[in-house]
Amino acid sequence: MGTMDFHHIVRLLLNILSFLVAGGLVLYSYVRWACRASRGSPSAVFFTSLQGKHLVITGGSSGIGYSIAKQALEEGAYVTLVARNCERLQAAKESLQREVLGLLSSKIILKAVDVSDSEATTAAIQEAYAWRPIDVLVCNAGVVFPGHFDEVSITQLDDAMKINVMGSVYPVHAALPLMKQRNLSNPCSIVFLSSIAGMNQCYGGNIYAATKYAQKGLAEVLRWELMPYNIRVHAVCPGFVDTPMSADAELPTRLGEIARAMNQYDKKKMDTSDHVAACTLAGVKKGTFLITTSSRGHWMAILARGPTPEGSIATNLWELSLAIPARLLSFKDRTLMTNVMMTMVTPSKQKTI
Numbered sequence: 001m002g003t004m005d006f007h008h009i010v011r012l013l014l015n016i017l018s019f020l021v022a023g024g025l026v027l028y029s030y031v032r033w034a035c036r037a038s039r040g041s042p043s044a045v046f047f048t049s050l051q052g053k054h055l056v057i058t059g060g061s062s063g064i065g066y067s068i069a070k071q072a073l074e075e076g077a078y079v080t081l082v083a084r085n086c087e088r089l090q091a092a093k094e095s096l097q098r099e100v101l102g103l104l105s106s107k108i109i110l111k112a113v114d115v116s117d118s119e120a121t122t123a124a125i126q127e128a129y130a131w132r133p134i135d136v137l138v139c140n141a142g143v144v145f146p147g148h149f150d151e152v153s154i155t156q157l158d159d160a161m162k163i164n165v166m167g168s169v170y171p172v173h174a175a176l177p178l179m180k181q182r183n184l185s186n187p188c189s190i191v192f193l194s195s196i197a198g199m200n201q202c203y204g205g206n207i208y209a210a211t212k213y214a215q216k217g218l219a220e221v222l223r224w225e226l227m228p229y230n231i232r233v234h235a236v237c238p239g240f241v242d243t244p245m246s247a248d249a250e251l252p253t254r255l256g257e258i259a260r261a262m263n264q265y266d267k268k269k270m271d272t273s274d275h276v277a278a279c280t281l282a283g284v285k286k287g288t289f290l291i292t293t294s295s296r297g298h299w300m301a302i303l304a305r306g307p308t309p310e311g312s313i314a315t316n317l318w319e320l321s322l323a324i325p326a327r328l329l330s331f332k333d334r335t336l337m338t339n340v341m342m343t344m345v346t347p348s349k350q351k352t353i
């Protein structure tokens with residue numbers, strides 16, 4: 001009887017093992033096939049270096065845009081900085097010349113333009129292209145107007161949509177006909193500075209989140225539309241980053257308190273703009289579509305990636321193995337958010353918010 005049991009258990013274990021091996025092989029072959037299929041175009045050519053490339057960076061005078069410019073210049077790139085304020089643009093150029101060793105001033109040009117103005121933006125992109133063909137267009141200019149939705153003014157709602165959404169649409173629309181003319185062996189990239197707020201709720205950042213979802217949505221469509229032209233598209237999704245913008249979002253009010261609890265905002269864990277820039281440029285060189293910059297961002301990407309997988313087999317297998325834990329962790333977030341809402345926003349306190 002004891003021997004029978006032993007044989008029985010061994011056979012059962014062998015069956016489970018063969019099932020796991022066969023399942024693993026099927027899964028691996030499927031992911032390999034899916035990755036090959038999604039790479040089946042000339043866009044598999046990646047940048048090996050930014051040496052000699054031309055990056056146009058909207059919002060390049062501050063924060064993340066400035067850091068991207070600095071790191072690209074350090075690699076030998078040419079840079080066009082776009083922003084509204086001339087003095088801040090000039091100050092950024094001078095600061096870059098101090099920070100980047102041996103940088104020639106002829107490697108940077110400035111365009112003082114409001115990206116929500118379609119004509120001025122189109123002209124700026126065409127002038128930048130005439131200076132040097134654009135290799136990487138970084139749609140980074142953005143604004144945030146925190147507050148409860150009904151308290152954000154119509155002017156602010158309009159501005160957020162015009163600057164964050166149309167301010168990305170206009171430069172891309174102007175650059176695409178020019179980029180498409182380039183030889184297929186010359187890959188180009190379009191980068192959208194979206195956010196974790198483009199994958200998740202963002203308490204107090206209602207219209208901001210809507211604009212970040214819009215940027216990611218546009219990136220998702222253009223990713224496939226532009227594949228035949230060897231133009232790669234990237235959506236960068238950082239969490240909170242230590243820049244003037246996050247200072248704008250840090251409300252010293254009760255709404256700020258709730259927003260920090262809901263959005264799990266921890267000043268000590270904020271990314272630096274240099275870290276976000278490094279992740280962005282590494283992702284651009286590798287051709288990564290969804291670029292995340294923090295562990296929370298990686299979890300969010302697993303939950304929000306949708307039906308179009310990343311090109312790398314290893315990334316897909318890694319994300320598949322984490323999909324169930326990520327889904328389970330999302331219940332923890334839900335519980336936390338429900339608790340925050342129920343305890344911090346009780347009817348008696350609502351008047352003080």
Ligand SMILES: NC(=O)c1ccc[n+]([C@@H]2O[C@H](COP(=O)([O-])OP(=O)(O)OC[C@H]3O[C@@H](n4cnc5c(N)ncnc54)[C@H](OP(=O)(O)O)[C@@H]3O)[C@@H](O)[C@H]2O)c1
Nearest residue numbers: 059061062063064083084085114115142195240241243245
């Ligand atoms: N900071 C964060 O926590 C965070 C997190 C995730 C994603 N992001 C995204 O990253 C991007 C950059 O953010 P940041 O934190 O680096 O911001 P930032 O330091 O405030 O810089 C914003 C830049 O955009 C420019 N800008 C704003 N409105 C413009 C307009 N209408 N036309 C042209 N330029 C304009 C600003 O210059 P002027 O004012 O002179 O025009 C400045 O150069 C934004 O799209 C933001 O949504 C930020």
